Amino acid sequence: MSTQTPVQTDSDAGRGIAPTAPRPSAARGQGRPAAAFLTPFVVLYLLFIIGPALYGLVLSFTDASLVKPGLNGGAGFGNYAEALGSSDFWSSLWHTLWFTILTTPPLVILGFLLALLANRVARGRWFFRLAFFAPYILPSAVVALIWMWLYTPALGLLDTTLAKVGMTAPSWLGDAAWAMPSLAITTVWWTLGFNFILYLAGLQEIPRDLYEAAAMDGAGPWQQIRSITIPMLGRTTTLVAVLQVIASLKVFDQMYLMTSGGPNFATRSILQLVYDEGFTNYRVGYAAAVSMLFFLVVLAVSAVWFTLVRRQEKVV
Amino acid sequence: MANTTLDAGVTMERINQREKLFNRICAGVLIAFALLWLIPLLWAVDTAIKPNAETTRTTWLIDNPTLDAFTRTLRDTDMWSWYGASFIISSLAALGTVLVASMAAFALSRMRFRYKNVVFWAILAGIMIPGQVLIVPWFREFDALRLLNTYWAVILPQLPAAIAVFIFKQFFDGLPRDLEEAARMDGASFFRVYRRIVLPLARPAVAAVAIFTFVTTWNDLLWPLLVLSNPDLMTVPVGLATVQGAFGIRYADTMASAILGAIPLVAVFLLFQRQIVQGIAGSGLKG
Numbered sequence: 001m002s003t004q005t006p007v008q009t010d011s012d013a014g015r016g017i018a019p020t021a022p023r024p025s026a027a028r029g030q031g032r033p034a035a036a037f038l039t040p041f042v043v044l045y046l047l048f049i050i051g052p053a054l055y056g057l058v059l060s061f062t063d064a065s066l067v068k069p070g071l072n073g074g075a076g077f078g079n080y081a082e083a084l085g086s087s088d089f090w091s092s093l094w095h096t097l098w099f100t101i102l103t104t105p106p107l108v109i110l111g112f113l114l115a116l117l118a119n120r121v122a123r124g125r126w127f128f129r130l131a132f133f134a135p136y137i138l139p140s141a142v143v144a145l146i147w148m149w150l151y152t153p154a155l156g157l158l159d160t161t162l163a164k165v166g167m168t169a170p171s172w173l174g175d176a177a178w179a180m181p182s183l184a185i186t187t188v189w190w191t192l193g194f195n196f197i198l199y200l201a202g203l204q205e206i207p208r209d210l211y212e213a214a215a216m217d218g219a220g221p222w223q224q225i226r227s228i229t230i231p232m233l234g235r236t237t238t239l240v241a242v243l244q245v246i247a248s249l250k251v252f253d254q255m256y257l258m259t260s261g262g263p264n265f266a267t268r269s270i271l272q273l274v275y276d277e278g279f280t281n282y283r284v285g286y287a288a289a290v291s292m293l294f295f296l297v298v299l300a301v302s303a304v305w306f307t308l309v310r311r312q313e314k315v316v
Numbered sequence: 317m318a319n320t321t322l323d324a325g326v327t328m329e330r331i332n333q334r335e336k337l338f339n340r341i342c343a344g345v346l347i348a349f350a351l352l353w354l355i356p357l358l359w360a361v362d363t364a365i366k367p368n369a370e371t372t373r374t375t376w377l378i379d380n381p382t383l384d385a386f387t388r389t390l391r392d393t394d395m396w397s398w399y400g401a402s403f404i405i406s407s408l409a410a411l412g413t414v415l416v417a418s419m420a421a422f423a424l425s426r427m428r429f430r431y432k433n434v435v436f437w438a439i440l441a442g443i444m445i446p447g448q449v450l451i452v453p454w455f456r457e458f459d460a461l462r463l464l465n466t467y468w469a470v471i472l473p474q475l476p477a478a479i480a481v482f483i484f485k486q487f488f489d490g491l492p493r494d495l496e497e498a499a500r501m502d503g504a505s506f507f508r509v510y511r512r513i514v515l516p517l518a519r520p521a522v523a524a525v526a527i528f529t530f531v532t533t534w535n536d537l538l539w540p541l542l543v544l545s546n547p548d549l550m551t552v553p554v555g556l557a558t559v560q561g562a563f564g565i566r567y568a569d570t571m572a573s574a575i576l577g578a579i580p581l582v583a584v585f586l587l588f589q590r591q592i593v594q595g596i597a598g599s600g601l602k603g
Contacts, residue, residue: 030427033506037423038435041416045476049442052453059453066455117346120339129593131350134357137585137592138578139535141556145574146360148560149567157359160374189356194596201597221338250448253537257557271448271538278452279542288452295449302444 059288066282079289089290091265092273093297095180099269100248102184108241110188111195116229118196119203133193140190140253147186148173148258173259176266183254183267191247195240202236203229235312242305246298270294364571371567385572392569394547395576398555401544402534402580405467405551409474410530414522416475421484422510426496436485442478451539458543469543470551474533480525487521488514524595527588534581552577 060079062071083089118128135143150156151172159169172182206229214224252271255261261268261276268276270290278287363371365381389395423429424436450473458469496509504512515522537553544550550558556577563570585592 031429034423034427034429034432037419037427037506037510041420041439041476041481042435044416044472045439045442045478047476048454048457048473049445049450049476049478052450052457053445055457056450056453059456064456114346114349117342117349120342121346126589128346128350129589131353133593134582134585135353137531137535137581139553139556139581140537141553141560142574142578145556145560145570145577146356149363149570150356150359152567155372155374155567157355157374189353192353197593197596215335220334246446250446252448256537257560274452275538275542279455284452284456291449291452295445298446298449299444 056288056291059285060292061289062285064284064288066279066284072285075285079286080293082286083290083293088265088268088273089270089293092268092270095267096249096251096270098180099184099187099251099267100245102181103187103248104241104244106184106188107192107195107244108237111192111240112199112233112237114192115196115199115203116225118200129193129197132196135190136193138190141257143186143190144254144257147189151182174263176263179259179263179267183258186258187248187251187254195244198240199233199236202233206232235309238305238308238312242301242308245301249294249298249301360571360574364568364575366568368566368568385566385568386576389569389572389576393559393573394550394555395552395573397548398550398552398577399580401467401549402551402553405470405540406530406533408467409471409533410526412471412475413477413480413529414526417477417480417525418484418515418518418522419510421481421488422506422514424481425485425488426509426514427506439478439481442476443482447473448538451542454539455542464543465546465549467549470533470536470540473539474529477525477529480529483525484518484521487518491517520591520594523588523591527584527591528595531581531584531592552580 061075062073063075064072114132118125150158153159153171153174158172162169170178173179210228211224214228219227250271251269255267255269255272259267261272274287274290277283277290362376362378364385365383366378367380367382367384420439424432454473458464463469491514496513499509499513535553537557540551540554541557544554556573559573563573
């Protein structure tokens with residue numbers, strides 16, 4: 001995107017008044033219209049992203065409370081020390097990671113496999129898109145209502161279906177060991193369509209003649225997938241995996257709606273800890289510190305992504 | 317020579333047959349998964365059209381389907397008010413985001429000014445900051461601005477979406493410039509070029525950003541839950557979250573409320589399926 005402009009600039013400058021571009025005369029005066037076009041976004045950006053981010057950083061070093069105005073005195077690194085020494089913080093961080101571990105592999109692999117299958121089927125693609133993608137567009141509250149009904153002990157569709165084939169269902173959301181996998185199943189159902197679409201788009205960009213050439217050389221479908229499709233989709237996979245990890249780390253709705261972080265806090269995510277400490281216990285300073293620690297985790301994931309993409313771009 | 321052509325023909329035939337069989341297996345597996353994915357939705361509809369007393373009979377067939385659960389839910393909850401709030405908030409968020417992001421992107425794509433790269437990277441860095449980590453300072457900020465329990469508290473933080481600027485800039489960079497350069501020669505202002513030439517050409521990007529902002533704002537739960545405690549202002553997800561326990565064992569009513577909550581977005585999906593799919597495919601937006 002930046003390769004075109006410098007070339008044009010040079011030729012414009014060389015020719016003086018270029019017939020195709022009014023730039024030389026306007027160049028000096030573009031600061032003012034640029035400012036006018038940028039101001040609405042930049043003001044909102046400073047007010048609602050950068051400002052709050054810095055304010056949150058300040059709050060994390062104070063004893064600020066929700067029910068008292070002002071900063072309520074400095075706390076130094078007290079909030080951070082407390083968080084890092086608190087079992088609540090580590091357990092909710094672990095729950096968040098556990099949820100990420102349970103959701104990311106199936107969402108990436110299933111998204112890839114189903115897109116691969118859909119790409120081979122010529123007819124009825126709209127139907128598959130509808131089936132896999134429709135859940136993604138639903139509000140989390142709707143998804144939660146539907147799945148809580150499916151998980152209802154003894155009466156829900158899952159329990160009655162399993163009973164018909166002679167199996168006893170676990171207490172899906174009520175059992176501390178099963179609650180997180182149950183939330184993960186719901187999440188896979190809910191968000192798979194997003195990865196499905198990304199992979200389908202990636203698949204359609206692979207030139208057809210690659211497959212035709214491979215088929216002429218006698219490569220079967222399986223060989224074609226292994227030696228053409230998977231390597232060609234490397235960048236898509238990086239993108240899907242990182243977006244998925246970040247989205248899973250930010251989990252809140254499913255737990256809040258379906259288990260309230262229970263049973264016995266077994267599914268409380270890091271964002272719910274922020275919610276509980278900040279808005280139920282009114283400990284704004286401490287909640288801000290936990291937010292900052294969470295932000296560091298997300299930043300680390302993004303940094304890993306950048307390195308991966310850089311490396312892939314060098315190779316390709 | 318004739319022999320080798322024949323051989324090649326036979327091999328191709330075999331490959332084609334193998335391919336056909338393989339494709340058929342693919343289709344079978346895919347259809348099985350698609351049906352599996354549709355079951356929860358179909359079961360929700362099936363439950364909602366049963367009388368409450370019969371929802372625990374786990375049969376798909378219904379002797380006496382009824383829409384009572386829907387009329388009851390519309391009567392007993394504030395569904396219409398939730399629709400209204402969600403619609404106003406999401407529309408304004410979509411409109412505002414498109415406007416401020418496309419203007420900023422236009423400046424970054426078409427104008428030359430000092431510190432342009434600094435501005436661009438400073439905006440791009442915003443993609444890294446998830447809104448979820450800002451809820452604590454936001455709450456204090458909107459409290460200080462006296463905007464808690466207003467639609468503005470939900471709309472304003474949505475507007476400066478760095479990802480939207482990035483999408484618009486990429487799109488603008490790819491547009492041909494002959495037309496606007498001719499217009500500039502004729503003395504058209506930057507605003508006129510933006511309004512009359514670039515924005516109409518960028519309709520796919522406008523549609524993608526608008527639809528995505530609309531859907532993510534509509535579905536947002538955490539932040540609206542914190543700032544909209546007044547029942548008259550609640551959005552659909554917040555409203556559903558607050559009444560979800562109230563239905564008890566009236567499963568038909570519960571499913572009816574879920575379906576009513578889903579209908580507007582299902583409509584958006586059916587109307588804009590192509591733009592949504594292309595939007596995701598082109599940029600990898602995720603909330």
